[in-house]
Amino acid sequence: MKDADCVAFLQWALPQLGLHWPGFRKVRRQVCRRIAARLRALGLADAAAYRGHLQSHSGEWPALAALCTVTISRFYRDREVFDCLGAAVLPALAAAALERGAARLECWSAGCASGEEPYTLAIQWRMALAARFPGLALHVLGTDVDEALLERARAACYRSSSVEALPAAWREQAFERRGRLLCLREAFRAGVELERQDLAARLPQRQFDLTLCRNLAFTYFGAALARRALEHLASRLRPGGALVIGVHENLPSFDSFVPWPDCRAVFRRSTAPS
Ligand SMILES: C[S@@+](CC[C@H](N)C(=O)[O-])C[C@H]1O[C@@H](n2cnc3c(N)ncnc32)[C@H](O)[C@@H]1O
Numbered sequence: 444m445k446d447a448d449c450v451a452f453l454q455w456a457l458p459q460l461g462l463h464w465p466g467f468r469k470v471r472r473q474v475c476r477r478i479a480a481r482l483r484a485l486g487l488a489d490a491a492a493y494r495g496h497l498q499s500h501s502g503e504w505p506a507l508a509a510l511c512t513v514t515i516s517r518f519y520r521d522r523e524v525f526d527c528l529g530a531a532v533l534p535a536l537a538a539a540a541l542e543r544g545a546a547r548l549e550c551w552s553a554g555c556a557s558g559e560e561p562y563t564l565a566i567q568w569r570m571a572l573a574a575r576f577p578g579l580a581l582h583v584l585g586t587d588v589d590e591a592l593l594e595r596a597r598a599a600c601y602r603s604s605s606v607e608a609l610p611a612a613w614r615e616q617a618f619e620r621r622g623r624l625l626c627l628r629e630a631f632r633a634g635v636e637l638e639r640q641d642l643a644a645r646l647p648q649r650q651f652d653l654t655l656c657r658n659l660a661f662t663y664f665g666a667a668l669a670r671r672a673l674e675h676l677a678s679r680l681r682p683g684g685a686l687v688i689g690v691h692e693n694l695p696s697f698d699s700f701v702p703w704p705d706c707r708a709v710f711r712r713s714t715a716p717s
Pocket of ligand 1 (some may be wrong): 513514515517520554555556559560587592643656658717
């Protein structure tokens with residue numbers, strides 16, 4: 444499929460899925476390849492034929508939605524964000540949790556891809572923070588809409604390019620080599636729970652101290668869906684808790700949030716959500 448045809452198709456289809464074309468512009472190749480494969484599977488000649496197919500088969504829309512996810516991730520993505528989490532945000536949240544008598548610091552990685560983000564937090568906690576907060580365990584819920592990615596997260600084996608941004612000492616302790624892959628040792632997986640969940644549809648039941656929603660709702664969702672996602676995220680975040688978004692993203696509203704001082708892309712939940 445020609446790039447221009449794919450772009451025109453995406454500009455037509457994405458808003459109907461509540462998604463935002465400009466977020467896909469730079470990463471469209473991945474999505475266009477999947478759509479081309481779908482056309483072949485359906486025996487359709489081109490994007491125009493797929494458009495007609497969607498108009499007469501409403502059941503195809505969920506299949507298209509599944510093709511329109513961008514799955515790129517890596518460990519310790521955006522180093523300065525994790526540096527700040529380790530230096531300021533996690534210690535503050537941990538101290539507050541201990542003060543209210545909690546035994547667990549609850550974190551949520553919404554759109555966790557193949558586990559890179561929740562496992563980064565687990566490694567960071569164990570390597571840099573756990574000893575300072577005895578009696579407090581870190582628990583991370585990783586959710587994603589894509590079950591195949593979650594299966595990869597459960598296997599927890601990665602190419603070395605995925606883990607190269609981690610500090611070398613952490614990498615060496617946290618992973619063991621199996622052939623060409625680096626697999627996360629069991630001790631670093633404890634405390635990470637993985638669950639299929641569509642951020643636009645369903646919410647975890649518990650309250651979180653720290654939520655990461657990076658490179659998902661505030662890049663790929665349309666305005667209405669992004670605002671709803673923010674309301675969802677805020678409703679599951681304790682007052683005083685922290686929300687982390689992608690470094691190239693903006694919050695659609697600041698109603699319940701104030702920027703965390705000196706930490707890029709981190710916000711503190713200030714008041715109860717409206
Ligand atoms: C670009 S990746 C970002 C991964 C990670 N947060 C990071 O920043 O490295 C976006 C992830 O969001 C997931 N995703 C897309 N739509 C979703 C939805 N509605 N609910 C939950 N996850 C979704 C995708 O499957 C993908 O794994």
